[in-house]
Amino acid sequence: MIDISNMVTFQQRHFKTLKSFLLSSDIHGYAARDTLDALLVECFMRPDNISTAGIPLSNRAELMRDLLNYGFSNPTEAISLETLSKTLLKSPSSITKASREQFGVSPMQLLKQIRLQQVQNLLTDPEQQQQLGTLSIHAIAKRFGFTAPNHFARDYKTMFGENPGQTFSREKA
Template identity: 30%
Template sequence: MYASYEIFEDADRHAHALAGWEQRYDQIGEGAFRSAVKQVSMAGVQVFQETANVRVVQRGQLPAGYVTFGLVLGGGAPFSFQGVKVDGNGMVAAPGAREFLLHSPANMSLLGIAIESDKLEAAADAAGVDIKHELLGQHVLSIPGAAGARAGRRIVTTVEAVLADPHAFSSSDGPQNFANAVTDSILELLTFHVPSREDRLTYACRSDIVRRAHDLVLARPEQPVSILDLCERLRVSRRTVQNSFQSVTQMNPLSYLRAIRLAQVRRLLTATPQSEVPVREAAMRWGFSNLGHFASDYKSLFGELPSQTQRAR
């Protein structure tokens, strides 16, 4: 596992800080250079979030053996990757061992994700996502801006969780949980470019898929269930999982399963006194390691902070 957060005042030092990348950054915007890089690498997945205050030209070679993705988090103007405009409605997607040219604007914030090709292929097969080689050759894929923003926030949150407590991800399951969370977010965006397949499942079958997913959450309270977990354990494709939840619950799978875990935390809080089970412990028991995000999600669902929930006496 490798995790770091660094601040730079020189473009070359910034470029060299990205582990495993052969590249050069040329500053072309005026002003003193200021930048930062947050990066985490484990279990065949590398994620980095980079920011810089001035316009930069990035040239180099994409890591061999990986498929690289990029999501725009912010910038004073669109990016340009291999001559194609990239903004909030686009995602960089390119196979490794190829030269690249990226123009990044002033005040840019970019999320880069490199996933081992074999790992991405295995995850896609398990999820029923057919990734064609020609798809990645397009360099930039159009995606719904809202979906890209959600995926970006999820990945950034995962990276920040590792940086805040690296030891929590050093366990046997930690690296794979990190890799699954990132890969799952990317596959969700790639599904927008997978042709729809006719879904002949009955409503009863879809309901059964939702029920079994619900049971999985209750059986693994301390470990959140990802979409990849559902696909592998239920032996169905990602699209089937998504269609089933949308049909039965009118919610996406992750939102539904998060609500189920939040409901279990609330039940635990109302059934126990604060002195016996503090809010932090209750959240951790149901897989919420980031208390800030937990409190925000809890308030959104129940209209009050967990600290305001009436406890048993």
């Protein structure tokens, strides 16, 4: 027997957003690819009227969408929770609770992961490095808001299992 509670529903309104995004002429780069991935996920979300964990799904989904959009739209900025709260017009505790429930990490960790992913994308794309004039690991890390080289290298290795130099050298070879 099929358990209906586990089924997803195609969300027409999210599909319209996805379609307009795909038809726009300014889609390029990794941020666009990440936004496209997020929109595809939204097309198959559970219906908005279902709630879980005390927060209506529609409110939590909207907040997490805004958080992800912020992260992908501003990958070069390290931001404080207080500033993020003012930007998203939600309390720090609401953002933190929703992020931990949805992604299992704090909003600041999530934003850092987005920035680290952007670093990895650029480290593996010599053509984009040339276009942006970021030909060193330090320049790439700095471009995405990482100003402390040791902390950056530690966080990168924790997330990807190798240091940034290994990723960079592999792509140069």
